[in-house]
Amino acid sequence: xxxxxxxxxxxxxxxxxxxxxxxxxxxxxxxxxxxxxxxxxxxxxxxxxxxxxxxxxxxxxxxxxxxxxxxxxxxxxxxxxxxxxxxxxxxxxxxxxxxxxxxxxxxxxxxxxxxxxxxxxxxxxxxxxxxxxxxxxxxxxxxxxxxxxxxxxxxxxxxxxxxxxxxxxxxxxxxxxxxxxxxxxxxxxxxxxxxxxxxxxxxxxxxxxxxxxxxxxxxxxxxxxxxxxxxxxxxxxxxxxxxxxxxxxxxxxxxxxxxxxxxxxxxxxxxxxxxxxxxxxxxxxxxxxxxxxxxxxxxxxxxxxxxxxxxxxxxxxxxxxxxxxxxxxxxxxxxxxxxxxxxxxxxxxxxxxxxxxxxxxxxxxxxxxxxxxxxxxxxxxxxxxxxxxxxxxxxxxxxxxxxxxxxxxxxxxxxxxxxxxxxxxxxxxxxxxxxxxxxxxxxxxxxxxxxxxxxxxxxxxxxxxxxxxxxxxxxxxxxxxxxxxxxxxxxxxxxxxxxxxxxxxxxxxxxxxxxxxxxxxxxxxxxxxxxxxxxxxxxxxxxxxxxxxxxxxxxxxxxxxxxxxxxxxxxxxxxxxxxxxxxxxxxxxxxxxxxxxxxxxxxxxxxxxxxxxxxxxxxxxxxxxxxxxxxxxxxxxxxxxxxxxxxxxxxxxxxxxxxxxxxxxxxxxxxxxxxxxxxxxxxxxxx
Amino acid sequence: xxxxxxxxxxxxxxxxxxxxxxxxxxxxxxxxxxxxxxxxxxxxxxxxxxxxxxxxxxxxxxxxxxxxxxxxxxxxxxxxxxxxxxxxxxxxxxxxxxxxxxxxxxxxxxxxxxxxxxxxxxxxxxxxxxxxxxxxxxxxxxxxxxxxxxxxxxxxxxxxxxxxxxxxxxxxxxxxxxxxxxxxxxxxxxxxxxxxxxxxxxxxxxxxxxxxxxxxxxxxxxxxxxxxxxxxxxxxxxxxxxxxxxxxxxxxxxxxxxxx
Ligand code: HEM
Ligand SMILES: [Cu+2]
Numbered sequence: 001x002x003x004x005x006x007x008x009x010x011x012x013x014x015x016x017x018x019x020x021x022x023x024x025x026x027x028x029x030x031x032x033x034x035x036x037x038x039x040x041x042x043x044x045x046x047x048x049x050x051x052x053x054x055x056x057x058x059x060x061x062x063x064x065x066x067x068x069x070x071x072x073x074x075x076x077x078x079x080x081x082x083x084x085x086x087x088x089x090x091x092x093x094x095x096x097x098x099x100x101x102x103x104x105x106x107x108x109x110x111x112x113x114x115x116x117x118x119x120x121x122x123x124x125x126x127x128x129x130x131x132x133x134x135x136x137x138x139x140x141x142x143x144x145x146x147x148x149x150x151x152x153x154x155x156x157x158x159x160x161x162x163x164x165x166x167x168x169x170x171x172x173x174x175x176x177x178x179x180x181x182x183x184x185x186x187x188x189x190x191x192x193x194x195x196x197x198x199x200x201x202x203x204x205x206x207x208x209x210x211x212x213x214x215x216x217x218x219x220x221x222x223x224x225x226x227x228x229x230x231x232x233x234x235x236x237x238x239x240x241x242x243x244x245x246x247x248x249x250x251x252x253x254x255x256x257x258x259x260x261x262x263x264x265x266x267x268x269x270x271x272x273x274x275x276x277x278x279x280x281x282x283x284x285x286x287x288x289x290x291x292x293x294x295x296x297x298x299x300x301x302x303x304x305x306x307x308x309x310x311x312x313x314x315x316x317x318x319x320x321x322x323x324x325x326x327x328x329x330x331x332x333x334x335x336x337x338x339x340x341x342x343x344x345x346x347x348x349x350x351x352x353x354x355x356x357x358x359x360x361x362x363x364x365x366x367x368x369x370x371x372x373x374x375x376x377x378x379x380x381x382x383x384x385x386x387x388x389x390x391x392x393x394x395x396x397x398x399x400x401x402x403x404x405x406x407x408x409x410x411x412x413x414x415x416x417x418x419x420x421x422x423x424x425x426x427x428x429x430x431x432x433x434x435x436x437x438x439x440x441x442x443x444x445x446x447x448x449x450x451x452x453x454x455x456x457x458x459x460x461x462x463x464x465x466x467x468x469x470x471x472x473x474x475x476x477x478x479x480x481x482x483x484x485x486x487x488x489x490x491x492x493x494x495x496x497x498x499x500x501x502x503x504x505x506x507x508x509x510x511x512x513x514x515x516x517x518x519x520x521x522x523x524x525x526x527x528x529x530x531x532x533x534x535x536x537x538x539x540x541x542x543x544x545x546x547x548x549x550x551x552x553x554x555x556x557x558x559x560x561x562x563x564x565x566x567x568x569x570x571x572x573x574x575x576x577x578x579x580x581x582x583x584x585x586x587x588x589x590x591x592x593x594x595x596x597x598x599x600x601x602x603x604x605x606x607x608x609x610x611x612x613x614x615x616x617x618x619x620x621x622x623x624x625x626x627x628x629x630x631x632x633x634x635x636x637x638x639x640x641x642x643x644x645x646x647x648x649x650x651x652x653x654x655x656x657x658x659x660x661x662x663x664x665x666x667x668x669x670x671x672x673x674x675x676x677x678x679x680x681x682x683x684x685x686x687x
Numbered sequence: 688x689x690x691x692x693x694x695x696x697x698x699x700x701x702x703x704x705x706x707x708x709x710x711x712x713x714x715x716x717x718x719x720x721x722x723x724x725x726x727x728x729x730x731x732x733x734x735x736x737x738x739x740x741x742x743x744x745x746x747x748x749x750x751x752x753x754x755x756x757x758x759x760x761x762x763x764x765x766x767x768x769x770x771x772x773x774x775x776x777x778x779x780x781x782x783x784x785x786x787x788x789x790x791x792x793x794x795x796x797x798x799x800x801x802x803x804x805x806x807x808x809x810x811x812x813x814x815x816x817x818x819x820x821x822x823x824x825x826x827x828x829x830x831x832x833x834x835x836x837x838x839x840x841x842x843x844x845x846x847x848x849x850x851x852x853x854x855x856x857x858x859x860x861x862x863x864x865x866x867x868x869x870x871x872x873x874x875x876x877x878x879x880x881x882x883x884x885x886x887x888x889x890x891x892x893x894x895x896x897x898x899x900x901x902x903x904x905x906x907x908x909x910x911x912x913x914x915x916x917x918x919x920x921x922x923x924x925x926x927x928x929x930x931x932x933x934x935x936x937x938x939x940x941x942x943x944x945x946x947x
Contacts, residue, residue: 145904318777356784372872381875386795
């Protein structure tokens with residue numbers, strides 16, 4: 001029964017190719033049918049390719065798994081989308097026939113169906129996915145008054161990861177793998193449009209060499225949001241895997257909701273990427289009206305995808321806060337919690353509340369397009385600045401969602417590698433909460449040039465500069481922790497990534513205040529300087545610590561240690577490439593390179609710079625490929641690492657790796673301070 | 688037996704007092720609106736009303752109750768109950784931000800003007816919702832006393848009143864407003880009005896479904912005086928939807944002067 005439906009990896013790859021070709025052909029045929037003529041150009045059209053990718057992915061997973069888990073979810077999503085769209089079309093047709101008008105059932109230029117039909121279809125499709133994959137079944141049973149069995153964890157096989165599991169460790173790994181997948185997709189997008197920027201095949205005048213303007217804009221916009229989703233999934237992965245282990249809980253407080261939070265990101269990702277197949281969109285990740293009101297249908301799919309993904313953030317945060325407040329081991333008082341748990345808590349407070357605002361902003365903009373509700377239409381009394389306020393009320397605090405867990409990882413792991421207590425534990429713990437709270441008061445620093453009321457500028461400027469205080473606390477603590485630490489000569493890879501993270505995040509932090517100061521921001525806004533700034537903060541605060549965490553806890557999850565040599569290659573290739581990339585961005589930004597444009601004036605003299613930046617971007621990509629290869633190689637090898645290889649005091653390392661399905665056989669008790677490394681006779685937990 | 692009787696009439700008394708105070712404050716609101724429509728006064732009254740609902744109907748203090756000694760056993764009912772409560776309240780906090788965002792949109796776009804709406808109808812649906820909260824509170828109290836039949840009756844009345852609210856807003860107020868020229872696509876005021884009432888009505892609808900589920904399950908013999916988490920959750924959720932209306936009603940019907 002188990003293996004009858006699986007066809008092996010190679011066959012599945014053949015399925016992938018077959019599906020791709022079939023989907024592409026189907027796209028071309030549909031294209032020809034809807035326009036009434038055939039053209040060879042259709043073979044290069046993005047929608048056809050997107051259909052090809054969808055069918056190809058489906059076929060691949062079908063080959064791998066049979067009609068199970070994620071495959072059934074995706075099939076249901078496709079069927080649900082089409083039925084939802086057909087339903088709206090039918091209703092509109094009936095209403096119109098009754099009303100005596102002449103409604104065209106199919107609007108052939110618009111992918112066959114109208115915009116409301118596709119949007120409703122997209123929503124129904126996402127819900128269908130959840131039903132199809134099996135993430136909501138238990139709740140229906142509860143509503144019917146039936147009992148459900150609590151799960152008995154068993155050792156996962158590779159198949160477990162492609163279907164609904166309630167085990168937080170499985171879900172954590174599912175999140176992490178999906179995050180890495182999204183990272184690759186978003187990175188690929190960036191490589192494509194960076195290549196376009198570097199090329200100037202037609203020497204004079206504007207030059208689009210490999211992609212169209214629309215595709216450039218769509219890829220650039222999607223790069224932003226796909227990466228954000230990837231980050232949100234990545235932190236959810238680490239948090240899900242680690243927090244229950246760190247606090248000694250058997251699982252998260254609401255395991256079914258946990259599974260729901262993970263699985264809902266899959267239809268969200270499909271919608272998000274699907275926007276490419278619906279004409280793309282050109283607003284950047286911010287989706288500002290009024291441009292959004294005129295963008296192609298892809299805009300709606302983007303909005304909907306983010307809206308659906310938002311539910312993952314909200315419910316995940318709810319789950320985490322409840323878990324931390326209710327399920328800590330005996331003796332783990334607030335100030336004995338690991339710093340990473342504090343950071344997760346702070347992050348979740350933001351996700352829980354602020355996410356509603358981006359959801360609302362996007363929903364209002366969707367409704368403006370769907371029903372003509374003029375929220376942001378000045379001619380009818382609307383106000384586009386309102387969108388920006390709602391949007392940034394989420395999107396500024398969310399930058400702390402991205403970095404707080406990463407900064408938590410740095411504080412969590414530095415003491416392990418320098419064999420010294422963490423400096424100023426309480427201050428570091430409170431600084432996470434402080435950053436999260438002050439972070440709510442600064443959103444309008446993104447709007448200095450937007451035309452908002454001018455008297456708002458200065459208060460928001462000072463509030464922004466205030467965030468530097470709790471952030472400074474963290475830096476102070478790291479430096480003081482490193483001071484006179486016992487650092488071994490052959491610096492293990494996770495430690496390297498921690499140090500890289502500190503340096504890069506420092507660069508990101510230092511380039512923040514110039515943006516927050518009104519006088520300088522009026523010049524810097526919408527230049528590459530901003531792009532450099534936020535890539536530094538996100539890499540320093542998320543990417544580097546995330547890789548540190550992966551290298552550090554990979555043995556815990558798998559019982560095998562990632563190869564050190566490859567790890568060093570990864571680090572020493574990625575770091576310089578990245579520094580050249582962002583410092584270069586900042587330089588040409590200061591000289592006047594505008595962000596989010598597909599082409600630039602050759603007389604600015606940035607051509608050589610863009611070539612350098614593109615090469616650096618490929619350097620980062622290569623480094624990440626080395627990391628993937630490392631994972632593959634390590635999983636293949638038979639070398640085991642089951643013990644406490646980092647000599648950590650943390651409870652999860654006191655039991656053998658990989659982590660047993662039941663976590664801890666007996667509950668442990670916290671008897672000391674978490675970070676008293678190097679102090680003789682001190683213990684943190686009693687197993 | 689007699690002590691049971693006592694607590695019975697006691698909780699009934701408390702429910703009635705709470706209801707009368709809320710009704711009185713609503714009348715005060717209306718009076719303020721007629722005389723000067725002060726933003727400050729109306730907001731203050733709304734916060735007082737919301738505070739009363741949150742305390743006396745939603746029993747927020749249960750979140751902070753000390754647990755008994757079995758509390759550390761994660762399989763015990765008491766532990767699960769307290770955990771579920773926390774989860775539900777966190778959800779409500781999150782949802783409150785959504786409605787807060789809608790209020791921000793309303794004041795950003797319309798300032799201190801308000802759309803032209805049918806005041807009688809507005810007061811009518813508000814009264815229906817207020818009354819439904821009273822019966823919801825009765826229903827929960829009766830279930831906590833083990834009176835399943837009483838629960839079903841009160842919950843059914845709640846459901847009918849809620850349905851009245853929903854139908855009143857969507858099928859009377861909306862066509863009315865549209866007839867008066869306030870359309871969703873015509874002006875920002877219209878857009879705000881339909882968005883706010885629509886989002887609230889959607890929550891009422893989910894509350895009604897929730898109510899339908901617990902009534903059905905109660906009729907099939909589920910829930911007891913000690914174990915009725917689903918009833919408590921539906922109750923708290925229903926009152927939350929009421930709290931939202933406590934802010935939306937003045938924001939849409941009372942605050943500011945009539946605008947175009
Ligand atoms: C000292 C701390 C920081 C300060 C003072 C600061 C300030 C600013 C300001 C004022 C802007 C707007 C610039 C403009 O568009 O004109 C900005 C943009 C941005 N910052 Fe920061 N920032 C800080 C830290 C961070 C961190 C930690 C992150 C994320 C991890 C971050 C992510 C971003 C992003 C994503 C943008 C660009 C948003 C867009 O697309 O327009 N910043 N920063
Ligand atoms: Cu910001």
